Amino acid sequence: MVRVRFAPSPTGYLHVGGLRTALYNYLFAKQQGGTFVLRIEDTDRTRLVEGAVENLIDALNWAGVSFDEGPGKDGGYGPYIQSERLEIYQRHAQQLLDQGDAYYAFDTADELTKMRRRQEADKLPTKYDRLAMRNQFTMSPDAVSAALLGDYVVRLKVPAGEEVAFDDLVRDRVSFQSDVIDDQVLLKSDGYPTYHLANVVDDHLMAITHVIRGEEWLPSVPKHLLLYRAFGWTAPVMAHLPLLLNPDRSKLSKRQGDVSVEDYRAKGYLPEALDNFVALLGWHPSDERELFTLAELADAFQLNRVSKAGAVFDIAKLDWLNTQYLRLLPAADLRAKLESVLDAANFTGAERHDAAYLDLVIELMRERVRKVEEFYSFSHYFFRDPTGYDPTGVEKRWKPDETGNLIVALRDRLADLPDFEPTAIETALRHTAEANGVGAGALIHPARLALSGETQGPGLFELIAALGRDRVVRRLARAVETLG
RNA sequence: GGCCCCAUCGACUAGUGGUUAGGUCACCACCCUUUCAAGGUGGUUGCACGGGUUCGAAUCCCGUUGGGGCUACCA
Numbered sequence: 001m002v003r004v005r006f007a008p009s010p011t012g013y014l015h016v017g018g019l020r021t022a023l024y025n026y027l028f029a030k031q032q033g034g035t036f037v038l039r040i041e042d043t044d045r046t047r048l049v050e051g052a053v054e055n056l057i058d059a060l061n062w063a064g065v066s067f068d069e070g071p072g073k074d075g076g077y078g079p080y081i082q083s084e085r086l087e088i089y090q091r092h093a094q095q096l097l098d099q100g101d102a103y104y105a106f107d108t109a110d111e112l113t114k115m116r117r118r119q120e121a122d123k124l125p126t127k128y129d130r131l132a133m134r135n136q137f138t139m140s141p142d143a144v145s146a147a148l149l150g151d152y153v154v155r156l157k158v159p160a161g162e163e164v165a166f167d168d169l170v171r172d173r174v175s176f177q178s179d180v181i182d183d184q185v186l187l188k189s190d191g192y193p194t195y196h197l198a199n200v201v202d203d204h205l206m207a208i209t210h211v212i213r214g215e216e217w218l219p220s221v222p223k224h225l226l227l228y229r230a231f232g233w234t235a236p237v238m239a240h241l242p243l244l245l246n247p248d249r250s251k252l253s254k255r256q257g258d259v260s261v262e263d264y265r266a267k268g269y270l271p272e273a274l275d276n277f278v279a280l281l282g283w284h285p286s287d288e289r290e291l292f293t294l295a296e297l298a299d300a301f302q303l304n305r306v307s308k309a310g311a312v313f314d315i316a317k318l319d320w321l322n323t324q325y326l327r328l329l330p331a332a333d334l335r336a337k338l339e340s341v342l343d344a345a346n347f348t349g350a351e352r353h354d355a356a357y358l359d360l361v362i363e364l365m366r367e368r369v370r371k372v373e374e375f376y377s378f379s380h381y382f383f384r385d386p387t388g389y390d391p392t393g394v395e396k397r398w399k400p401d402e403t404g405n406l407i408v409a410l411r412d413r414l415a416d417l418p419d420f421e422p423t424a425i426e427t428a429l430r431h432t433a434e435a436n437g438v439g440a441g442a443l444i445h446p447a448r449l450a451l452s453g454e455t456q457g458p459g460l461f462e463l464i465a466a467l468g469r470d471r472v473v474r475r476l477a478r479a480v481e482t483l484g
Numbered sequence: 485g486g487c488c489c490c491a492u493c494g495a496c497u498a499g500u501g502g503u504u505a506g507g508u509c510a511c512c513a514c515c516c517u518u519u520c521a522a523g524g525u526g527g528u529u530g531c532a533c534g535g536g537u538u539c540g541a542a543u544c545c546c547g548u549u550g551g552g553g554c555u556a557c558c559a
Contacts, residue, residue, distance in 0.1 A: 008559085009559045107557095109556090112556085124485080125485090125555080126555055127555085151557085181487090188557040195559050215488095216559090217559090242489095242552095243552070277496095284507095311495090314496065317496065367521055439518095441518060443518090445518070455519060456520030457520065458520085458521090
């Protein structure tokens with residue numbers, strides 16, 4: 001029975017790299033008929049963020065990466081929030097102490113810094129040197145004088161001269177020499193466990209079979225393996241995923257762009273697109289498909305096809321995927337999204353849109369936008385009269401002394417047009433052009449400019465029909481006033 | 485400084501000893517066309533380097549170089 005987990009620390013948002021890790025865990029669980037557990041690793045009291053867990057779960061739900069067990073969904077392995085499991089970690093730390101696999105240490109931050117600086121200068125690995133005499137105590141410091149010793153931590157006693165090796169599902173065999181492994185702090189002076197202790201204890205107690213996580217954890221695997229051994233437990237199978245990278249190939253960071261799922265959600269990316277994109281960052285099927293639903297991903301996903309090298313997060317491909325999914329979205333769904341975009345844009349125009357009008361906008365703009373918010377930012381003129389005219393367009397298309405008259409003629413013609421629909425409008429426009437001895441282009445381009453302020457957009461005749469007679473007549477007149 | 489990981493087009497990748505090195509995004513050109521998109525067609529661009537092993541290496545081994553991660557009483 002496969003059991004996997006996603007174990008984020010509640011920093012306040014879900015990182016896209018975290019989303020990919022969660023997704024791979026989810027896919028693997030779905031495919032194996034296993035269980036996907038969400039566990040919150042909040043053992044750093046200095047970094048607590050209000051509402052972070054709720055945000056995390058909200059983002060996961062939005063992405064469709066739902067967990068089977070976790071906070072609020074007890075599967076018999078809870079609690080799933082580490083700060084609620086303190087007693088468990090302390091008990092296990094005590095066990096290691098009793099066995100002689102861990103010891104108390106009393107160094108100050110300053111002493112530790114000096115030690116590391118010295119080691120670095122001597123070209124040695126930086127690790128705890130066990131030199132302080134007071135670290136030889138293995139009895140409880142309560143039994144000694146607390147006043148004498150001050151704060152203490154519990155450290156793992158790493159054995160000397162051993163090779164610690166394991167087989168990683170994506171990296172094959174990886175090995176370390178125990179002599180360079182630090183005597184990791186297990187229990188902090190505030191009584192909270194570090195990641196390493198809590199992670200190992202919980203993965204075991206929660207019966208996790210496969211640990212699928214980011215490559216940044218690879219160097220701490222030997223410490224964890226030593227812990228499993230000390231407890232007499234079997235370690236889960238490991239799979240370390242390649243990192244997500246900035247365009248300069250450093251670890252994907254906030255500084256160089258959006259990293260949170262919420263950012264992409266707010267920008268109008270669809271969850272299907274983000275999932276599909278992120279799934280393809282570090283994994284690829286053996287065939288040449290690019291578009292996948294979550295179910296198709298679960299079907300095709302293979303951990304041993306995950307690549308080893310880091311992957312650059314390339315927004316251009318995300319945009320492309322988003323347009324693909326935007327096209328598949330039913331008009332009603334799109335309309336709901338457009339409405340919330342309009343609300344977000346503080347749309348307060350008098351010409352409040354009805355559903356039929358929004359559907360028309362969607363139909364005309366669908367092939368021209370990459371994100372939902374562009375339904376508004378690229379097509380504001382469906383909702384407001386233009387506030388200006390593209391200067392380059394004016395220079396190129398609006399001829400002084402000539403265009404104004406043509407537009408007036410077109411306005412008059414459209415004002416009286418009985419059938420205000422694209423075909424009739426096109427006929428009317430072409431007749432107007434002919435009657436004035438000019439080509440249709442001499443009318444089409446300036447008309448677009450007058451109606452939208454832009455040089456690009458949907459077909460002019462469809463645009464005119466969609467805007468409706470009142471708006472069209474008004475805008476044409478205003479353009480002539482403004483541009484002459 | 486130490487340890488670990490990695491290395492195919494600009495990006496994501498396919499490729500597991502014999503391929504004209506394939507696909508997708510991006511880019512360029514052309515077609516379509518009232519504009520912009522979309523769509524169609526075509527195209528430029530890649531096995532980091534040096535040694536081996538082999539009849540034969542993108543593929544296996546070693547080294548170099550380069551990149552990244554970790555090196556906290558953060559996760």
